[in-house]
Amino acid sequence: MKLISWNIDSLNAALTGTSERAGETRAVLKKIAAATPDVFAIQETKLRTDPTKKHREALAEIFPDYEYVWRSSEEPARKSYAGTMYLYKKDYQPKVTYPTIGAPSTMDQEGRIITLEFPDFYVTEVYTPNSGNGLKRLAERQIWDDKYREYLTGLSKDKPVMASGDFNVAHEPIDLAHPNSNHHSAGFTDEEREHFTKLLAAGFTDSFRKLYPDKAGAYSWWAQRAVTSKQNNSGWRIDYWLVSDRIADKIQESTMVDTGKRRDHAPIELKIDL
Template identity: 45%
Template sequence: MKLISWNVNGIRAAVTHDFLTSFKTLNADIFCIQETKMQEGQLELDLPGYYQYWNYADRKGYSGTAIFTKIKPLSVKYGMGVDVHDHEGRLITLEYEGFYMITSYTPNSQTKLKRLDYRMTWDDDFRHYVNQLAETKPVIFCGDLNVAHEAIDIKNDKSNHHSAGFTDEEREKFTELLASGFTDTFRYFYPDKEGIYSWWSYRFHARDHNAGWRIDYFVASNSLQDKLQDAKIHNEIFGSDHCPVELDVDLK
């Protein structure tokens, strides 16, 4: 089974930058996107063979997630059931026979870390949410998690030490999440691989210089480790400031 996650930084803009060609080329069984930046009715995507599930933010042109899947889920949940988090369209959970599939767009702590306290609350509540699900069946979650976990996951670690997405607090929360029973699938296969990133600032020609961050992930319950087949980061694909990430897993 091929799973794809991509922060498209505005699906309407991405469509004008060949999103549909990339979508067809990747040919995922489940394709998760983040930062759709749209409201219901603003775009109709013709994706034959896929069920579509969208979670829109209350605020127009902001946040938002979607999942396109060839496999019809048993149930669909929007948000995590915590009101303070569930107005920005950041989470969709699909339930399947053998696992839960989640797309997540984790809040950014923003400039001067003005949203760091809220981010800490989100991280705690999200960890609680996925661990509750994991008591029933394994969980795979993906998305723009807005944290570069280790120095190897960012080009300029020293100059960004206190930047949003690379603070000690955010990195420690991700460590805590993994320690609760989850695997960073890319690092599972490539523990020492350097220079592989999934996001580059639009400023200073960052992508040309590969001055990036790895902040897009597939994370899976530890119980699925023997079913993991490969993880990929498609930095050859353009159309957003992020690139797609992939997990190949045997869930038959």
């Protein structure tokens, strides 16, 4: 089974935009379509509500053999913010749920989690809240991390889980280019890293690190505003495919999809024999 996950940073821009960056993003979408994943998870769709007719036509053109489901941010949360989507091959008929986890503030209304239930396993995606500038959302983020861990372990008690997404944390110093200067930055605080450690300890395996325990310089995000971030490989690994420990031996590959010169997130791919 092949699964791909990507924080796209605006599906709307990717499908309807005319900028050079929109063109780069569409090229990556076409590359993903050509790879024919069984399931494709998208985070940070930034759709205002439902996909428009123009969005649907563009998706049908790029992914003609796929069904899709989505979850957009809704009031009292901001519109056109966060949001998630799944595309999956039409041969599949998963049960789709849009869970709330008792998160603080408006986090449960920001469209951050979708779960697909298959007969023998779950596939779920998350767009974890960023702690923000000045770590203003760090306290709420820690509550989110606890609630999300409870949710994921609940799923895993029922069936094996494959969980992907932008987790907004670089777990260990090896997971970012400049750990010493980012110790108090969102995504690399002690608190965020500790919560990710707790998540793994609750019964989950970081698929990339299982295969490549000592590989440095492998990142999934480069700052879009820093023109040389990707040229210098000054990146972070903050996107993950996690799997329940009991199916970790089924992992065949876990890697990043090359996006050329496009900065921001790279898609991540998991191949697993179920």
